[in-house]
Amino acid sequence: MILIIVFVALIAVLLLSWLSLMWDKRLTNVKGPTPFPIIGSGHLLAVDSTEFLKVLKRLEVEYGGSATIYLSSMRYILTANPKLIEGILTSTDLLAKGYSYNFIKPWLGNGLLTSEGSRWKAHRKFLTPAFHFNILQNFLPIFCKNGKVLREKLRNLANGSPINVFPIIALAALDNVTESIMGVSVNAQEDSESEFVKAVEVMSRIASMRMRNPFVAPDVVFNLLPYKADQDKALDILHSQTRKVINARREELKNSEITDLGADAEIGLKNKHAFLDLLLLAEVDGKKLSDEHIREEVDTFMFEGHDTTTAGLAYCVYCLSNHEDVQEKIFDEQKAIFGDDFERNPTYSELHQMKYLDLVIKESLRLFPSVPLIGREIDRDVDIAGHRLPKGTTMVIDFFNMQRNAELYEDPLEFRPDRFGNINRNPFFWLAFSAGPRNCIGQKFALMEMKVTLSEIVKNFKILPYGEEPELGADLILRSRNGIKVILETR
Incomplete structure (x- = not known):
């Protein structure tokens, strides 16, 4: 009985996670690979650093220069589109670096690279x-x-x-x-x-x-x-x-x-x-x-x-x-x-x-x-x-x-x-x-x-x-x- 409950609970969690990710994908018109429950697109990016640039290139080519990807439930949009990049970098408002920079804060703290x-x-x-x-x-x-x-x-x-x-x-x-x-x-x-x-x-x-x-x-x-x-x-x-x-x-x-x-x-x-x-x-x-x-x-x-x-x-x-x-x-x-x-x-x-x-x-x-x-x-x-x-x-x-x-x-x-x-x-x-x-x-x-x-x-x-x-x-x-x-x- 306990195993059945655990199994049902697991299926429910996976289903809710997948539905949440699929609903989230509707918020942007930037296409990307279909995310899996819990891990999102994490399996695509969990590669060594030399393979990583190749994966990004493959995604950019497949989805027209920009691609929406998910690491667990976190939404990322990868882009090599020069017009989109120009629009972001010239903005006087979009200046925050994002979640990923937290991983260098044990080293650099809130220095000029990471501060906001x-x-x-x-x-x-x-x-x-x-x-x-x-x-x-x-x-x-x-x-x-x-x-x-x-x-x-x-x-x-x-x-x-x-x-x-x-x-x-x-x-x-x-x-x-x-x-x-x-x-x-x-x-x-x-x-x-x-x-x-x-x-x-x-x-x-x-x-x-x-x-x-x-x-x-x-x-x-x-x-x-x-x-x-x-x-x-x-x-x-x-x-x-x-x-x-x-x-x-x-x-x-x-x-x-x-x-x-x-x-x-x-x-x-x-x-x-x-x-x-x-x-x-x-x-x-x-x-x-x-x-x-x-x-x-x-x-x-x-x-x-x-x-x-x-x-x-x-x-x-x-x-x-x-x-x-x-x-x-x-x-x-x-x-x-x-x-x-x-x-x-x-x-x-x-x-x-x-x-x-x-x-x-x-x-x-x-x-x-x-x-x-x-x-x-x-x-x-x-x-x-x-x-x-x-x-x-x-x-x-x-x-x-x-x-x-x-x-x-x-x-x-x-x-x-x-x-x-x-x-x-x-x-x-x-x-x-x-x-x-x-x-x-x-x-x-x-x-x-x-x-x-x-x-x-x-x-x-x-x-x-x-x-x-x-x-x-x-x-x-x-x-x-x-x-x-x-x-x-x-x-």
């Missing part, structure tokens, strides 16, 4: 001056110095064997972000087995797994799995490094008897280490930021300022390895700028003369955007570009597949830097740094760092193909399961 509402607006406003172009000019010598350290590390590896450039570049990028916007030198490139870089990779992998896999997402399940111990260990390393950076800069300010930002606080023109100094010294609504708020923002920029730039650089090096003609055009441009003195640092104005390198970076970021996917939460019923989006929907915006769309780019999988030269193209067809009110605050910082680093590499090495394509996966950033391998030959 008044806190996000306040912090975005007072942190924006830290990336003023006058401030960025102060970072150029730092990027050049660390680029030369990277050059020597690569020179020692230029022996005809394949090199996985991602972890090597990651240490240079970490040195750049800590020494420039944080004002503290950690000499990461001296540590070839950086715990910090490895901890970032662990947290990225775990967070992205929970975002796409509804079976391990709930805390009640996740806390029972080995992943929880891995996450706790990684968080201890990450937060310890962040506090070390904060305390070091705080001590420097104390020793220099600097207690406020001074007359240039608003635009930070004389404040060389504006970002961390703003956090430590500025007031928001008449109050200093708490230590926890400072930690959250520093964690956010330690991650975004090194991991995304690392990906951008590493994939660009990979693209160059397959195109000797592009490398030589960059090299010729460098010779025109530097003459016979490749040892000297470029000036800020000379970076702007690297026009062809600009095109190369843009094309590389089109094929391999550092952040392949982002989320947005729809907080009211809206209609955008003919798509009916109900309140409570989480949008999954697929930059990766959109930027490889044959309707937007001729021969989209081919690496053609010239496609960005003198062409009046819709800016929303290229979203490597997102767009709209929540675009990447550090875009100019990243592009400047990429230019300096790539210039140093191309001036000193020929980059040859190893013949192994990256196995791409969406783990917060675009990672490759088998590394990003090239062969270097000293010029």
